[in-house]
Amino acid sequence: MGGINIRAFGLAWGATFALLYVGCAFVMWSSGEETTILFFNSLLYGLDIRPIIRMDVHLWEVLVGIVEIFIVGWLTGATIAGIYNFGVRRLDTK
Numbered sequence: 001m002g003g004i005n006i007r008a009f010g011l012a013w014g015a016t017f018a019l020l021y022v023g024c025a026f027v028m029w030s031s032g033e034e035t036t037i038l039f040f041n042s043l044l045y046g047l048d049i050r051p052i053i054r055m056d057v058h059l060w061e062v063l064v065g066i067v068e069i070f071i072v073g074w075l076t077g078a079t080i081a082g083i084y085n086f087g088v089r090r091l092d093t094k
Contacts, residue, residue: 003081003084009080010077010078011074018073027039036055037049
């Protein structure tokens, strides 16, 4: 069995997380508050985001958020790949 390239897998996860973040920001930017609440409440079954939503997000906050979520995504992907590779190596030695 082959291993997973940790950097490439991390990049794929980071890019995916960042795209999802940009998608969420776009929904909030292009919709009004009520439509945004309806959209996210339908995604988060049973949770009401109305008390926690903040529509006045500044551009610099969005840019920092994209960088942060990319890093979290990269670390998540790299961790998954590392754990997978460790498991594959252990199976190959048996």
